[in-house]
Amino acid sequence: MSDHHVRTLRPDEHRAAWNLFRAALHVPPGSDEEWDRAAAVYADGHILGVFGPDLIGTARSFDAEMTVAGGAKVRLAAVTGIGVQAGRTRRGVLTTLQATQLADFAERGVVAALLHATEGAIYGRYGYGIGTFAQNVVVDRHRARLRPEVPSGGEVTVHDLDQASPRWPELHTATGSSRPAAMTRPTSYWGAQENSLRRISKLILTAVHRGADGDDGYLVYHVERGTGEPAKLHVLAFEYTNAAAFAGLWRFLLSVDLVDEIHLLARPLDEPTPLLFTDPRTAKIESVDDESWLRLVDVPAALAARSYRPAGPVVIEVRDRTLPANDGRYRIAPGGARPTDEEPALRLEADTLAMLYFGAWRASALADAGRIEVLDPAAPAAADLLFSTPESAWNGTFF
Numbered sequence: 327m328s329d330h331h332v333r334t335l336r337p338d339e340h341r342a343a344w345n346l347f348r349a350a351l352h353v354p355p356g357s358d359e360e361w362d363r364a365a366a367v368y369a370d371g372h373i374l375g376v377f378g379p380d381l382i383g384t385a386r387s388f389d390a391e392m393t394v395a396g397g398a399k400v401r402l403a404a405v406t407g408i409g410v411q412a413g414r415t416r417r418g419v420l421t422t423l424q425a426t427q428l429a430d431f432a433e434r435g436v437v438a439a440l441l442h443a444t445e446g447a448i449y450g451r452y453g454y455g456i457g458t459f460a461q462n463v464v465v466d467r468h469r470a471r472l473r474p475e476v477p478s479g480g481e482v483t484v485h486d487l488d489q490a491s492p493r494w495p496e497l498h499t500a501t502g503s504s505r506p507a508a509m510t511r512p513t514s515y516w517g518a519q520e521n522s523l524r525r526i527s528k529l530i531l532t533a534v535h536r537g538a539d540g541d542d543g544y545l546v547y548h549v550e551r552g553t554g555e556p557a558k559l560h561v562l563a564f565e566y567t568n569a570a571a572f573a574g575l576w577r578f579l580l581s582v583d584l585v586d587e588i589h590l591l592a593r594p595l596d597e598p599t600p601l602l603f604t605d606p607r608t609a610k611i612e613s614v615d616d617e618s619w620l621r622l623v624d625v626p627a628a629l630a631a632r633s634y635r636p637a638g639p640v641v642i643e644v645r646d647r648t649l650p651a652n653d654g655r656y657r658i659a660p661g662g663a664r665p666t667d668e669e670p671a672l673r674l675e676a677d678t679l680a681m682l683y684f685g686a687w688r689a690s691a692l693a694d695a696g697r698i699e700v701l702d703p704a705a706p707a708a709a710d711l712l713f714s715t716p717e718s719a720w721n722g723t724f725f
């Protein structure tokens with residue numbers, strides 16, 4: 327028999343859940359001022375607690391919308407705040423939280439869930455797969471020479487955190503990504519975001535780019551200078567609507583004095599940073615990491631929502647151990663996807679389908695790794711094309 331039980335937390339229990347999550351990440355309890363900013367995300371969300379008998383585990387999610395290939399938006403549950411008390415791990419607490427959370431998502435008509443994982447071995451068993459990748463890039467400011475054809479860009483103004491933070495929601499709405507896997511951010515998101523940034527540095531700055539049609543890009547950054555170390559400018563957010571704003575913000579970044587390196591975290595794989603420079607090696611790709619983990623909660627709805635690129639149709643058979651309502655065969659074709667009784671060409675689990683969904687992984691590679699059972703040898707190549715996306719999928723929202 328299980329030594330714990332799960333339930334939705336009452337508002338007066340939210341702060342304890344927040345501190346439990348922080349403790350699981352080795353972060354000390356938050357101050358009253360931090361809680362004032364974080365409380366809204368808890369009030370806005372679906373907060374679960376596991377008791378045994380005291381609070382020993384928690385998970386939360388908030389509702390948002392996620393863009394899929396072709397531009398449609400689906401109902402998203404953004405999953406975060408997961409922590410189990412030290413000393414009570416590896417006894418099934420997370421498994422209880424996941425089962426409860428996924429059942430709730432399915433009941434509420436959520437199409438997909440997304441999370442950012444602290445470790446890669448945790449979430450596959452619950453049907454999550456790597457949905458997007460992102461790259462970390464370092465630019466050597468002293469070597470950086472922009473190529474002559476790089477657009478000149480507009481004016482950039484710099485604001486401190488108190489001036490800029492009230493403007494972030496509006497800047498994000500105007501300039502945020504429309505790539506597959508991009509998501510909306512609820513109003514409550516921004517207070518928690520401000521907390522995270524204030525923990526990083528006391529001097530967080532926002533540079534706003536103004537083009538011909540108004541503000542069309544911004545970046546949030548701070549500079550880290552230690553004795554004997556290269557001075558690093560860390561870019562914490564970078565959004566723009568057009569190439570001139572991208573270039574204009576880069577001109578600004580290169581103009582900041584007393585900086586040796588510019589560090590960009592979790593950028594889209596196809597962002598053309600190296601192409602700005604006379605020597606593309608000026609921008610060094612330090613690593614490519616999994617960015618977001620995707621869980622298709624309603625497989626038929628998720629498959630029907632996205633567009634597919636030209637290729638012959640492929641029938642896939644999906645097996646979902648946690649949400650068996652998704653079990654079935656689906657015919658994927660450039661005109662759309664629908665359930666079918668036809669014989670399958672590929673057989674795969676729900677977590678593997680999540681890895682295909684945004685084109686982060688090719689079906690052929692998944693088949694080579696044994697993650698897809700191939701019943702028709704022509705199908706992996708067709709599925710590679712069908713599921714590919716014109717631009718790299720990227721979530722771009724840290725939560």
Ligand SMILES: CC(=O)SCCNC(=O)CCNC(=O)[C@H](O)C(C)(C)COP(=O)(O)OP(=O)(O)OC[C@H]1O[C@@H](n2cnc3c(N)ncnc32)[C@H](O)[C@@H]1OP(=O)(O)O
Pocket residue numbers: 350351405406407408409410411414415416417418419420421422441442443444445447448451
């Ligand atoms: C979206 C987010 O919020 S990401 C943040 C996640 N939180 C953290 O990383 C904070 C620190 N870690 C923790 O709080 C916990 O260790 C958690 C939440 C990762 C796991 O919680 P637990 O209650 O220990 O997980 P649970 O006991 O249900 O584990 C289920 C299975 O997953 C495995 N597992 C769980 N965590 C890990 C891990 N970090 N690495 C490898 N395997 C793991 C368990 O071994 C178990 O496997 P089994 O079924 O074969 O026995």
